[in-house]
Amino acid sequence: MKILYAKDADTLSRYAADRFVEQIKSNPKSILGLATGSTPKKMYEYLGEDTHVGKVSFSEATSFNLDEYVGLAADHPASYHYFMEEYFFSKVDFKEGANSLPNGVAENLEKEALDYDQRIQDVGELDILILGIGSNAHIGFNEPDDVFEPLTHVVALDHSTRQDNARFFNSIDEVPTHAISLGMRAIMRAKKVLLLAFGENKAEAIRDLVKGKVDPKVPASILQLHANATILIDEGAASLLDESDYTSI
Numbered sequence: 484m485k486i487l488y489a490k491d492a493d494t495l496s497r498y499a500a501d502r503f504v505e506q507i508k509s510n511p512k513s514i515l516g517l518a519t520g521s522t523p524k525k526m527y528e529y530l531g532e533d534t535h536v537g538k539v540s541f542s543e544a545t546s547f548n549l550d551e552y553v554g555l556a557a558d559h560p561a562s563y564h565y566f567m568e569e570y571f572f573s574k575v576d577f578k579e580g581a582n583s584l585p586n587g588v589a590e591n592l593e594k595e596a597l598d599y600d601q602r603i604q605d606v607g608e609l610d611i612l613i614l615g616i617g618s619n620a621h622i623g624f625n626e627p628d629d630v631f632e633p634l635t636h637v638v639a640l641d642h643s644t645r646q647d648n649a650r651f652f653n654s655i656d657e658v659p660t661h662a663i664s665l666g667m668r669a670i671m672r673a674k675k676v677l678l679l680a681f682g683e684n685k686a687e688a689i690r691d692l693v694k695g696k697v698d699p700k701v702p703a704s705i706l707q708l709h710a711n712a713t714i715l716i717d718e719g720a721a722s723l724l725d726e727s728d729y730t731s732i
């Protein structure tokens with residue numbers, strides 16, 4: 484695991500966007516793994532600008548998102564379908580049908596989760612995957628647990644996750660209680676993983692990821708075993724680490 488530090492989130496977002504540009508240049512048909520939330524927004528903005536000026540094109544790429552809330556249809560403003568459309572898909576040049584997210588309103592959610600997993604297995608590995616991290620160290624919505632869940636699955640969200648995400652809703656009561664999340668197998672099989680973490684709210688999770696042992700109670704810690712994972716942290720997220728734990732960019 485490589486741990487890279489920059490004081491500000493913008494530098495790290497630009498760095499991550501550059502890795503996506505590099506990836507698409509080396510293989511325009513790349514399969515991208517995508518996250519939602521506050522953290523990757525700036526990276527998506529940079530990729531939108533890069534597309535606009537002709538520096539990169541997503542026209543041959545495809546993507547799979549990590550997760551979706553159960554019970555929110557694609558047109559719900561707090562759904563991850565909506566988020567992706569608003570902040571990324573509408574700003575770049577993917578072809579119609581190139582982007583996949585789990586369907587949070589599928590009639591049979593368990594089947595939807597397994598079908599989604601199968602679709603990823605059928606196309607092979609994700610070439611590059613961007614992750615955020617929860618304050619409880621979740622990645623995707625793999626919440627702290629006794630085991631690492633390998634396949635895409637329906638998950639009950641931790642109270643802390645629902646609290647953290649209440650800012651996207653009118654109140655915590657509106658935050659869905661469940662989500663469909665990619666499991667650890669697809670995450671660990673991704674050829675390249677970039678995890679962005681911004682702010683002091685992520686400092687404990689980052690300390691446990693970097694300095695703790697591999698433990699399903701700290702879901703992100705599984706990345707210690709990944710062959711090509713880069714953790715990108717700003718000043719706040721790095722605040723419980725020593726300077727010797729990371730390299731500045």
Ligand code: F6R
Pocket residue numbers: 517518519520521522523549550614615616617618621622623624
């Ligand atoms: C989102 C996802 C989550 C978020 C995490 C951090 O698709 O999978 O793991 O990355 O909850 O969210 P933010 O970036 O809003 O702090």
